[in-house]
Amino acid sequence: MAPKITVIGTGYLGATHAAAMAELGFEVLGLDVVPEKVELLGRGEIPMYEPGLAELLRRHVAGLPGSTGRLRFTLDWAEVAAFGDVHFVCVNTPQKHGEYACDMSYVDAAVESLAVHLDRPCLVVGKSTVPVGSADRLAARIAELAPAGEEAALAWNPEFLREGFAVDDTLHPDRIVVGVRDQRHEAVLREVYATPIAEGSPFVVTDFATAELVKTSANSFLATKISFINAMAEVCEAAGGDVVKLAEAIGHDDRIGKKFLRAGIGFGGGCLPKDIRAFMARAGELGADQALTFLREVDSINMRRRGHMVELTKDALGGVLLGRRVAVLGASFKPDSDDVRDSPALNVAGQLHLQGAQVTVYDPKGNENARRIFPTLGYAASAAEAVRGADVVLHLTEWAEFRELDPAVLGEQVGRRHILDGRNALDPVAWRNAGWTYRALGRPTL
Incomplete structure (x- = not known):
């Protein structure tokens, strides 16, 4: 008999994982502590934008027309413990306020709230991104609190979702990593992921510490690669090189x-x-702090890019921002997402506004989330509306919609045809041929 699945935390990760588990054929019960979120998901709606997720959810949420009925949501910890054989913990692990360290309070609260109700053998599976060593501590805490004692075991199964591709990444992962202490627990997770394993997804079995390190190591490598090419862009600007050709x-x-x-x-x-x-x-x-000192420079290079875009904007406006009209195309941190957390685009828009510019932002999906963070910025319902009368246009999130803009048509709306491409994603020839002054980071200026 197939194990029953629960998902603790129904944010971006949890909602996607719950819907995907139902798609794979499991009976799934999702839990959240926010009643409004549970009610929303129970209607087959999602509190964020993620391509394909709403459709996947509606295909399985119980009570919706034509659904499989395999997916439900609750606020009740006891119901979750009684229902599930495998409990996935998918809660947030934000940065502590004023510190670099990870805030584990949500994970700790979720594990403790669940553990006190675990009165039969089951497997708790952590998916949240946590500091190495957390799994050992949490396993001991579960054994201490659970009526089932050590029969309520822990495994670690880091997530590798890319926003904009989360559904596909869950159903067809490029690897599945599980940290386990017992071959029985490995067997349970092989059953849970039997479909993607059969399709060829590699299944990597590790200890707890390695499983925890995989996610942070992967993210550190990707961040380093991004900051490396941005450092090369700084050198290209100083030397007159072209970072796009260099990267190619x-x-x-x-x-x-x-x-x-x-x-x-x-x-x-x-x-x-x-x-x-x-x-x-x-x-x-x-x-082991010396091993990761290079990440400080990775972080520094990344943050420096935002300030550099502000300075380029100021240069484009003759050194004066006060009262000048700036159009910003993009608010989300990446395309195909409405997530504006630590968004470089929104950070640049906010800095320009604080220095006196009149900033109007347009993002295909991120406007409302951006407005909640920066309500004093102007927001437009289209790119054409955002650029109307603008002295300079900034392209800061590489949505396909922006790449497909007609520079000649857009040029009829602006006060001055000057564009700064903060993502090196537009065609400089097309924009220059339409009479625009085009400038991009790390590329020669004509």
Whole structure:
């Protein structure tokens, strides 16, 4: 008989995982402590934008027309414990306020709230990104609190979701990593992931510490690669080189690869920035801080890109921002997402506004989330509306919609045809041919 699945925490990770588990054929019960979120998900609606997720959810939420009925949501911890054989913990691990370290309070609260109700053999599976060493501590805490004692076991199964591709990444992962202490627990997780394993997804079995380190190591490597090409952009600007051609040339080396080599205003979102900082903090606690000192420079390069875009904007406006009209295309930290957490685009828009510019932002999905963080910025319902009368246009999130804009048509709306491409994603020839002054980070200026 197939195990019954529960998912603790129904944010971005949890909602996706719950819907995907139902898609794989399991009976699933999701839990959240926010009644409004449970009610929303119970209607087959999601509190964020993620391509394909709403459709997947509606296919399985109980009570909806035509659904399989395999997915329900609750606020009741006792119901979750009684229902589930495998409990996935998918709660948030934000950066501590004023510190680099990870805030484990949500994970700790979730594990403790669940553990006191675990009165039969089951497997609790952590998916949240946590400091190495957390799983050992949490396993001991579960054994201490659970009526079932050590029969309520723990495994660690880090997530590798990319916003904008989360559904596909869950159903067809490029690898599945599980940290376990017992072959029985490995067997349970092989059953849970039997479909993607059969399709060829590698299944990597490790100890707890290695499983915890995989996610933070992967994010640190990606962040380093992004900051490396952005550092090269700084050198290209000083030397008169072209970072786009540089990236193309080195990307042909299969040891390096082409992905994550587009210079721009840097990375953001709810994962990379806080994960590399938490990794540095944890390394310090372990006495291995020197091993990760390079991540401080990675972080510094990344944050420097935002300030550089502000300075380029000021230069484009003759050194004066006060009262000048600036259009910002993009608010989310990446395309195909409405996530504006630590968004470079929104950070740049906010800095320009604080220095006196009249800033109007347009993002295909992120306007409302951006408005909650920066309500004093102007927001437009389209790119054409955002650029109307603008003295300079900033392209800061590489949505396909922006790449497809007609520069000649857009040029009829602006006060001055000057565009700064903060993502190196637009065609400079097309924009220049339409009469625009085009400038991008790390590229020669004509």
